[in-house]
Amino acid sequence: MWVYEKKLEYPVRVSGPDPKLAKTIITQYGGPDGELAASLRYLTQRYAAPINEAKATLTDIGTEELAHMEIVGAIFWKLIQGATKEQIMEAGLDPHYVDHGCNPFYVNGSGDSWDAKYIQTKGDIIVDLYEDLAAEEKARITYERLIQLSDDPLVNDTLKFLREREVVHFQRFGETLRITQEWKERKKFF
């Protein structure tokens, strides 16, 4: 189960309203390589994990991704605070505003809804871990492009933290894959 802590994993600060940036960043909330997708993918891959290291890693990274989703949601919300009607219209965020107000929603940068087809579990830990390694890399490059596009140093500070965590998760999934493969090799000599 999960218990809520009244804190963010990393502070979210913005320099001022920027609905245009908010509209691109929302993809890490509900887009194909976003934090919701990451969390749901890992958490549902746990059941067929044959070794404890993999169960623990999937659980903890799946949990941390939920905290990252909260961070991205906070960036979106803060970037819209104080925005003028003109800024919202100019950014093309008016349809979002009509449907969801200033709340973040599970959509990508083009406004398409989150889809379970973004993710997969094959029920085979090796196959799933390869998907997870790819997912972390896709999320990393997405953050790099967001940092490229953003002129807000405070937002970039938080995006850099999130990017760095993708690198760490990639590393941990790689170790999990190695440990699982070694375990499979050992099993042949029973």
Added chain:
Amino acid sequence: MNTLNNYPVAQEQMLYQIMKTEFAVIDTSLYLNTHPDDQIALMNHRALSQRLSLLIDQYERLYGPFTPKGQSRYCWEFVNSPWPWEISYQGGMK
């Protein structure tokens, strides 16, 4: 429309200490999942985890529950604002 809030600086500084320490705990525990026998990492994790418990205890005594498991004295202070996404994080970060 601007609804960003600040805790008093002292509270935000304390929250920031918790955030820093807990991040170190998250990172070490994730490392330990794939290196369960690493004695140095275990030692670090133990020290960080003890520090985190102390910090959360202190924080809850002053400002009320940090999680729904925390205790509250006169009224249920868990509901108090600002919530994490509303804090400006400008005061206590230095």
